Amino acid sequence: RRLLLVNGPNLNLLGTREPGIYGSDTLADVERLVTDAAAARGFEVRAMQSNHEGVIVDAIHAAREDCAGIVINPAGLSHTSVVLRDALAAVALPVAEIHISDVMQRESFRHHSYVTDVAVVHVIGEGVPGYARAVDLLVDVITGQAE
Ligand code: DQA
Numbered sequence: 001r002r003l004l005l006v007n008g009p010n011l012n013l014l015g016t017r018e019p020g021i022y023g024s025d026t027l028a029d030v031e032r033l034v035t036d037a038a039a040a041r042g043f044e045v046r047a048m049q050s051n052h053e054g055v056i057v058d059a060i061h062a063a064r065e066d067c068a069g070i071v072i073n074p075a076g077l078s079h080t081s082v083v084l085r086d087a088l089a090a091v092a093l094p095v096a097e098i099h100i101s102d103v104m105q106r107e108s109f110r111h112h113s114y115v116t117d118v119a120v121v122h123v124i125g126e127g128v129p130g131y132a133r134a135v136d137l138l139v140d141v142i143t144g145q146a147e
Contacts, residue, residue, distance in 0.1 A: 001042065001142075003135065004063040005034050006056055007049040008075030021101050025128040034071060037132040041139040043068070053083060060087040069094040069138045071131065078103075078113040085114040096121035096138040098130050 007027060010017060015026035025033075031047040038045045046067065048059050056077070063070055070093050077084045078099070088095050095118060102125025103110040116122065121137040123130040 002044040002046060002067045003034075003038050003138070004059065004067045004070045005031065005045050005047040006059060006070060006072040006074070007047075008056060008073060008077045009051045009053075011073060011075050012049050012051065023100070023127055030128055030131055033128065034131050034135055037135040038139070041136065041143075043135075043139060053077060053081060057083060057087045060084075060091055063093060064091045067093060068142050069096070071096045071098060071134050071138060072115065072119075073098045073100065073131075074113070074115050078115050079109055081114055085118055088115060088118045094121075094138060094141045095119040096123065096134040098123045098134040099125065100127055100130065101125060 007030065012027055014022055014030060015024055027049055034047065035045045050056050060070065070088065072095060074081070074084055074097065097113065097115045097119035104124065120141050121134055123134040126133060
């Protein structure tokens with residue numbers, strides 16, 4: 001069993017990007033954390049990051065073939081992308097939406113996410129460790145321990 005991990009635009013710069021907001025962990029650290037958290041629950045992870053919306057849409061479509069769920073930090077696309085939302089709704093896999101920062105405490109344009117109501121798990125503002133909690137909560141949903 002496998003999870004798809006998607007990190008959206010600019011998250012390749014984690015660790016150097018606005019460290020006061022996003023911390024000093026890198027994307028590689030995030031991918032390792034998620035891989036370890038998933039392994040502890042018996043899941044493999046396919047990790048991808050892209051700055052290109054269409055590449056992310058293609059990865060979400062491909063997840064239909066071999067993934068049981070999707071952990072996604074949609075980054076700025078959260079606040080702009082009907083396309084991303086439609087892709088997630090189309091594949092009908094359980095989705096965990098994660099944001100490192102507390103978007104509700106930031107600019108008002110970050111308060112709305114198009115992804116929120118197609119996701120079953122939401123982890124917001126818990127920093128990078130939030131990715132591990134998102135994995136746990138999503139696996140609970142997949143394995144029927146919660147909903
Ligand atoms: C983010 C929050 C978004 O508003 C922002 O555009 C990001 C990262 C977060 O993880 O806190 O790129 O998704």
